[in-house]
Amino acid sequence: xxxxxxxxxxxxxxxxxxxxxxxxxxxxxxxxxxxxxxxxxxxxxxxxxxxxxxxxxxxxxxxxxxxxxxxxxxxxxxxxxxxxxxxxxxxxxxxxxxxxxxxxxxxxxxxxxxxxxxxxxxxxxxxxxxxxxxxxxxxxxxxxxxxxxxxxxxxxxxxxxxxxxxxxxxxxxxxxxxxxxxxxxxxxxxxxxxxxxxxxxxxxxxxxxxxxxxxxxxxxxxxxxxxxxxxxxxxxxxxxxxxxxxxxxxxxxxxxxxxxxxxxxxxxxxxxxxxxxxxxxxxxxxxxxxxxxxxxxxxxxxxxxxxxxxxxxxxxxxxxxxxxxxxxxxxxxxxxxxxxxxxxxxxxxxxxxxxxxxxxxxxxxxxxxxxxxxxxxxxxxxxxxxxxxxxxxxxxxxxxxxxxxxxxxxxxxxxxxxxxxxxxxxxxxxxxxxxxxxxxxxxxxxxxxxxxxxxxxxxxxxxxxxxxxxxxxxxxxxxxxxxxxxxxxxxxxxxxxxxxxxxxxxxxxxxxxxx
Numbered sequence: 232x233x234x235x236x237x238x239x240x241x242x243x244x245x246x247x248x249x250x251x252x253x254x255x256x257x258x259x260x261x262x263x264x265x266x267x268x269x270x271x272x273x274x275x276x277x278x279x280x281x282x283x284x285x286x287x288x289x290x291x292x293x294x295x296x297x298x299x300x301x302x303x304x305x306x307x308x309x310x311x312x313x314x315x316x317x318x319x320x321x322x323x324x325x326x327x328x329x330x331x332x333x334x335x336x337x338x339x340x341x342x343x344x345x346x347x348x349x350x351x352x353x354x355x356x357x358x359x360x361x362x363x364x365x366x367x368x369x370x371x372x373x374x375x376x377x378x379x380x381x382x383x384x385x386x387x388x389x390x391x392x393x394x395x396x397x398x399x400x401x402x403x404x405x406x407x408x409x410x411x412x413x414x415x416x417x418x419x420x421x422x423x424x425x426x427x428x429x430x431x432x433x434x435x436x437x438x439x440x441x442x443x444x445x446x447x448x449x450x451x452x453x454x455x456x457x458x459x460x461x462x463x464x465x466x467x468x469x470x471x472x473x474x475x476x477x478x479x480x481x482x483x484x485x486x487x488x489x490x491x492x493x494x495x496x497x498x499x500x501x502x503x504x505x506x507x508x509x510x511x512x513x514x515x516x517x518x519x520x521x522x523x524x525x526x527x528x529x530x531x532x533x534x535x536x537x538x539x540x541x542x543x544x545x546x547x548x549x550x551x552x553x554x555x556x557x558x559x560x561x562x563x564x565x566x567x568x569x570x571x572x573x574x575x576x577x578x579x580x581x582x583x584x585x586x587x588x589x590x591x592x593x594x595x596x597x598x599x600x601x602x603x604x605x606x607x608x609x610x611x612x613x614x615x616x617x618x619x620x621x622x623x624x625x626x627x628x629x630x631x632x633x634x635x636x637x638x639x640x641x642x643x644x645x646x647x648x649x650x651x652x653x654x655x656x657x658x659x660x661x662x663x664x665x666x667x668x669x670x671x672x673x674x675x676x677x678x679x680x681x682x683x684x685x686x687x688x689x690x691x692x693x694x695x696x697x698x699x700x701x702x703x704x705x706x707x708x709x710x711x712x713x714x715x716x717x718x719x720x721x722x723x724x725x726x727x728x729x730x731x732x733x734x735x736x737x738x739x740x741x742x743x744x745x746x
Contacts, residue, residue: 355727356413358397363416363434366445380447383459386466389443393432396444396469400430403468406476407461408731410675422461423676423731425623426453430465515554519544519561523574531620538627541576545635556642559635564649583628585663629667629680636687645691656688657698665702665714668736671721675729678721682732685714686739689746696746715743 366380388396393416404411404420411430412419418430433445446469450458468474522544525537543549544558561576639645649656667674667681689696699714718736725733 356397356401356411356418358393358416358432360393360434360444363393363432363444365436366433366447380445384449384462384466385445385447386469387435387443387445388470391444391471393434393444396432396446399468399471400446400465403465403474405728406474406730407464408676408679408729409461410729422453422457424454424457425626426458426461427451428453428458428462512553512557515551515557518554519558519576522558523576526576526579527574534624535620535627538624538631541580541631542627542634545631545638547638555638556644559638560648562631562635563639563645564652580628580631581660583625584632585659626677626680629677629684633680633683633687636684636691640687640691645687649691653692653694657695661685661688661695661698662702665699665717668714668717668721671724671729671732675724675732679725679729679732679735682718682721682735682739686735686742689739689742693746696743699743700746715740718743 368379400418401411401413404418408423410421416432419427420430421427428448428450431447431449433447435442435445437443446466448458448462448465450462464474522537522540525533525540528534528537541558541562545555545562547555558576562580564577636645639648664681664685668678668685671678685699689699702713718740722733722736722740725731725736
């Protein structure tokens with residue numbers, strides 16, 4: 232390129248730059264800046280960002296044209312509904328509100344009295360879904376409301392109506408032999424281990440995947456481990472899960488001892504020398520005498536501890552067999568050769584069984600059930616405490632007697648032990664036991680233990696079996712009918728409410744019909 236062409240290019244570039252400088256100088260003058268200042272001494276100004284306020288109310292307050300989809304089949308059922316074909320699926324884009332499916336509560340057990348496993352029964356606790364209320368929480372105006380729910384004692388059940396959930400809970404309570412009283416949305420329960428708790432149902436509002444029915448259990452009194460053992464089973468059943476029942480659930484075996492004491496290694500090893508081994512009959516009698524001292528104490532808590540000790544002493548699974556047999560003999564007959572000393576175990580236990588007080592059913596008063604079950608107050612009156620204490624002593628006496636009679640009968644020594652007291656058994660004890668069977672509707676556990684005692688006595692002597700068949704009533708509980716009719720009515724109650732009662736009643740019926 233020649234020098235003339237280069238000079239011409241430079242002059243053209245200078246002409247393009249001069250208008251830009253003039254425009255920048257005019258803008259500086261308008262902004263109040265001195266025109267002599269160079270444009271390179273000022274930072275480049277960026278335009279400010281624009282912002283737009285979005286109202287969240289428009290997205291939150293949406294109106295759904297359809298209900299959240301619900302599961303068509305409950306997970307607890309074993310029979311699945313047939314799948315719909317493509318032709319049966321609606322082509323409309325608007326989703327229809329699905330209906331809750333009435334499914335049968337499932338319960339798997341080794342032995343069911345019903346001919347069909349899992350057959351639906353008429354539930355005694357039909358909770359309307361519309362009657363459920365939200366769970367109350369503590370506020371400044373209601374500080375005595377229920378505390379926050381615990382994960383271990385509550386479960387949120389979704390896609391299932393309240394009546395189906397309540398039916399599942401009733402079936403589980405019956406199978407586990409838990410006595411229950413029902414009101415609108417709550418149930419008051421009592422286990423075989425004297426654990427009291429409430430079952431409450433609440434509604435939890437929410438969209439899909441958030442709402443449902445809250446099933447909550449609240450322990451009032453009793454052993455915590457025993458409560459959690461039943462609590463997990465009830466909550467799993469409320470969700471429709473499969474519940475497997477074992478022999479310990481039916482026979483009320485100890486949760487802590489899986490093997491009888493006499494079969495444990497320390498008891499079977501003859502070479503082992505332990506300081507607490509029972510080597511003489513005198514040592515065994517000394518242990519029984521400690522129980523007698525507790526029962527003869529004027530302190531009520533000592534009496535309760537003595538009765539619990541007596542229950543353990545006559546149970547071969549909880550103590551050595553020789554000690555259990557000795558304690559069973561002293562309980563079954565007052566004229567045992569070793570003597571009962573200044574205190575008679577027989578008289579104390581039998582007086583609890585034969586004589587009843589006026590507050591036997593005070594704790595289960597229907598008028599106060601709904602108020603107690605729906606409130607958070609744990610206050611218990613003195614009258615109820617006394618009634619509960621007496622009832623527990625009586626139940627422990629029935630447990631001890633049933634264990635003693637069963638142990639002596641299994642060792643083929645029951646008839647010889649009570650031979651001197653057969654007339655008293657036939658005229659006094661057997662009518663009293665039949666009376667407990669007749670009161671199965673109010674005290675199903677006591678009726679279960681009474682049926683167990685009657686079965687042992689019927690197996691021991693045909694005279695006792697004939698006395699039961701010819702019995703026309705009892706002096707404790709009003710109403711006519713012999714032992715077989717009382718057992719039949721108790722079996723119906725057990726079939727609906729108390730599985731353990733049904734099993735023992737069937738055994739007693741089989742024994743009486745075979746005599």
